[in-house]
Amino acid sequence: MFCSCLNSVAIINSGTSIIVLSTFIESEIVILQLIQDVEGTANSSMNMRIAQLKENQCQIAVEDVMYLLIFYKFSEIRVPLVPKLSSCLYNGRLEILPSKDWELESIHSLEVLDMIREHVTTVTGLKAKSSVTECWATTKVRQFLLARVYVASILYGYFLKSVSLRYHLERNLSLADHDIHLGHRTSLMCSYGFKDAIFGHLSNMPSLGQGLIRPEEELEDLKCYVMSFHPGSLQRCARLRSKEAVNLVGSYSCALFNNKDSGSFENDDVILTSFSSLKRLVLEAVAFGSFLWETEDYIDNVYKLKED
Incomplete structure (x- = not known):
């Protein structure tokens, strides 16, 4: 699946303008949309079989x-994706340079960034404001655990993108409801007179949208907002919406951590690495998840993705 993608990346890295990539992507999306429209007209069993084969090919193309x-x-923020990890290993030690921490953090809002830093601390043990000495201290980690942390961080980045958009949408709706409610009360006060308003004539009238949208003061903190989620809502926000996204995460993580001997990333080898490199991997994975959400949303508006 990723052969064509990696070839394209190699061409870009060799000097091709990023505009060429953008144009190529747009043309591919248009072609996929046309193919999907044609598939919808299949009637006979033969046509259905051909359509099924084309659909499988399209799914691979969509993932690419x-x-x-x-x-x-990633190229827009000037961050190269980490290459296959085996190419970053030297005598059993993993080092990923440069760190690109600032660039990877710059795509997030401050409230989201606070949660990401907590995540980094949780999975790596590195504090948010660590010294240079602490960042370059080394630790041992099993490669398959590192792969699982990377995938989990992709899902966390995807979740944060989803939930932060929901948070801001609900906050904006709350503000709009507040403005409508004030305007509604003002018009009623003019209709009934200030005396009726003062003596509670309006106090028994339900506000517009009451109970549907939470008050603004309850939405001040994103972390508290997330903590208040019902388990079902939490699961919906954290779940990848399409099969293409699921396949992409699986294929990409295998390509990154693939053990050439076993053919999987369930590699039990112990590697030595710095906390700085661990942080780089986690921040990249979180950014990957955030970009995946945006990409999935963009593609789904043009080419109908399959629900997972």
Whole structure:
């Protein structure tokens, strides 16, 4: 799946303008949309079989385009994706340079960034304001655990993107409801007179949208907002929406952590690495998840993705 993508990336890295990649992606999306429209007209069993084969090919192509879009987003912030980890190992030690921490953090809002820093501390043990000495201290980690942390961080970045958008939407609706409610009360006060308003004539009238949208003061903190989620809502926000996204995460993580001997990333080898490199991997994975959400949303508006 990723052969064509990696070839495209190699061409771009060799000097091709990023505009070429953008144009290529747009043309691929248009082609996929046309193919999907044609598939909808299949009637006979033969046509249905052909359509099924084309659909499978399209799904692979869609995943490639999604990957290229994510790569494009990383290129916009001038962050190269970490290559296959085996190429970063020297005598059993993993080092990923440069760190690019600032660039990877710059795509997030401050409230989201606070939660990401807590995540980094949780999975790596590195504090938010660690000294240079602490960042470059080394630790041992099993490679398959590192792969699982990377995938979990992708899902966390995807979740944060989803929940932060929901948070701001609900906050804006709350503010709009507040403004409508004030305007409604003002017009009623003019209709009934200030005397009736003062003596409670309006106090028994339900506010517009009451009970549907939480008050603004309850939405001040994103972390508290997330903590208040019902388990079902939490699961919906954290779950990848499309099969293409699920396949992309699986294929990409395998390509990154693949053990050439076993063919999987369930590699039990112990590697030595710095906390700085661990942080780089986690921040990249979180950014990957955030970009994946945006890419999935963009593609789904043009080419209908399959629900997972």
